[in-house]
Amino acid sequence: MRALRRPSAILPSLLLVAAAGVLAGCHAPPPPAEEITIWQRRGAWMGRGLTQTEPFIGDTGFLRLTWEAHGAPNAGAFKITVHSDVSGRPLLVAVDRRGPGRDVTYVTEDPRAFFLVIESEDLDWSVEVAEGLSGTRTLPRP
Structure with a gap:
């Protein structure tokens, strides 16, 4: 004759296995995050007249040009x-205006090495180039 197992001996083991399975599936959700753009400086220049900058690498091709031109109100052209x-070829004209001013211009190009040609007539100028890199920022939990 075979001895029958008592359900009371099996039940605690089954409950323990079930509880472990439930706990393994219970993970806290990841903290909320948002997509951000991180700007890394690639170069800055200042001058007057015609200048060709040294080359800089654009790994993403997403560039921000922060520029300022100052001088007399009737000063000439300013072009970047x-x-x-x-290849040395011009890809695009990012800025083309007359007289003093300041602004931020965004450029999207294929990733590559770039340089700028800056032309000004009777204007002092400054230009900074930064490259936009994608990132995520974890937000605090509510």
């Missing part, structure tokens, strides 16, 4: 052209 450092 973005060039490929690989």
Whole structure:
């Protein structure tokens, strides 16, 4: 004759296995996050007249040009052209205006090495280039 197992001996083991399974599936949700752009400086220049900058690398091709031109109100042209450092060809005119001013211009190009050609007539100028990199920021829990 075979001895029957008592359900009372099996039940605690089953409950323990079930509880472990439930606890393994209970993870706190990840903290909320938001997509952000991190700006890394690639170069800054200042001057007067015609200048070609040294090359800089754009790993993403997403560039921010922060520029300022100052001088007499009737001063001449101010122009910034973005060039490929690989071929030397002009890719786009980022700024083209007359007289003093300041602004931020965003450029989206294929990743590559770039340089700027900056032209000014009777204007002192400054230009800073930063590259936008994608990132995530964890937000505090409510």
